[in-house]
Amino acid sequence: MLSGPRARVSEMAAVLLELIELAKTGRALSEQDVQYALGLRGPQPERAPGGEGEGAVFQTARGALVTPKTPGQRLYVEAMASHDIVFVIGPAGTGKSYLAIAQGLALLRERKVERLLLVRPAVEAGESLGFLPGDLQEKIDPYIRPLHDALADLVGTARTKRLIESGVVEALPLAYMRGRTLNSAYVVLDEAQNTTMMQMKMFLTRLGNGSQAVITGDITQIDLERPESSGLIAAQRLLAGIDGIRFITLDENDVVRHHLVRRIIKAFEQMEAARAREEEPA
Numbered sequence: 401m402l403s404g405p406r407a408r409v410s411e412m413a414a415v416l417l418e419l420i421e422l423a424k425t426g427r428a429l430s431e432q433d434v435q436y437a438l439g440l441r442g443p444q445p446e447r448a449p450g451g452e453g454e455g456a457v458f459q460t461a462r463g464a465l466v467t468p469k470t471p472g473q474r475l476y477v478e479a480m481a482s483h484d485i486v487f488v489i490g491p492a493g494t495g496k497s498y499l500a501i502a503q504g505l506a507l508l509r510e511r512k513v514e515r516l517l518l519v520r521p522a523v524e525a526g527e528s529l530g531f532l533p534g535d536l537q538e539k540i541d542p543y544i545r546p547l548h549d550a551l552a553d554l555v556g557t558a559r560t561k562r563l564i565e566s567g568v569v570e571a572l573p574l575a576y577m578r579g580r581t582l583n584s585a586y587v588v589l590d591e592a593q594n595t596t597m598m599q600m601k602m603f604l605t606r607l608g609n610g611s612q613a614v615i616t617g618d619i620t621q622i623d624l625e626r627p628e629s630s631g632l633i634a635a636q637r638l639l640a641g642i643d644g645i646r647f648i649t650l651d652e653n654d655v656v657r658h659h660l661v662r663r664i665i666k667a668f669e670q671m672e673a674a675r676a677r678e679e680e681p682a
Contacts (some may be wrong), residue, residue: 458502459508461556466502472654473499480614483646486606487592487615487635490650493661496616497590501550504586508568513610514584515568518547519603521594522573532652544571547590583608586607592617592632594624600631620672 404411423429456465457477468474473495479486480503488496504516548571551560563569574595589595589603592615607613619634624630639645652669657663 422487434616438682440532456497457508457542458554460554461559466499466554468499469495469652469656472648472650476648476650477503479646479648480612483644484503484611485607485613485615485645486648487617487632487637487646488648489610489617489619489632490537490613490654491618491620491652491665492609493655493665494650495654495656496650497546497588498553500588500614501547501592502554504588505554505616507586507612511593513586513612515570516563516588517577517585518544518551518569518571518584518590519574519577519587520544520547521592522575524538528564542572547588548573549593574603578602580606582606584610585612587611587613589613589615590617592635593619593622593630595631596629597626597631597634600635603631604635620669 409552419429442631442645455474455477456467458466460466468477472490476486476488476496476499480500490496501516501518504513507513508516551563551569551571553561560569566572574589574606585608585609592600593673594617595603603615604613617637619633622630636647640647652662652665655665
């Protein structure tokens, strides 16, 4: 039974209906779901400059609007707009990297930052790129290609090339961040589950005045020899609760790729959970 001013009762009824619809999907409601449902009744994020549509992050070269499509993505976008450091953890297909890059491009366009850096650990090569054949670009290209692809999808191939050639946008392996101090920059660390604790510390301490960072990763896809040494897991343990840092968790309900991807992720999660139960001591 709801009581109070008619307008507030209507708002809260809408919130409850939103949560009921989510519960009907079979998912266990989380704090994030409640926050999102409440947020639907509050002020909406600004529209993308020059575009239409509430909550848009960026308008692509093709004129399409990049917008959060799930409750989790909505919280993620809001966190990027309000926190200097955001960690987002979730499976493939949840838009972690794409939304982060779109947000960085939006801040570049609004001249709120001067540079956009896109960083990935080269874990398969142990970050020892000097031992790989080819020149520098040939060595790093396999690791940063997914970042280039996202850029090209957002601003077009020609503009991506111009932004990189001018130094406004950099895409580089994590090892090349060592020794740098980044002022007025927006930095995206992708595949952060494959950083070590020391690499994560090194990355976070590169941030200078006027800089922001988004760290994305999937802790179920750690490629390190010792998964427990992941810098992303350490950051979860050490940095949660620090003012100015926000952790967002996405799950299979936030997958926005092919409709079968969500089912695939769920199937693997169930298998891994069953295996973990079998390995528990009796």
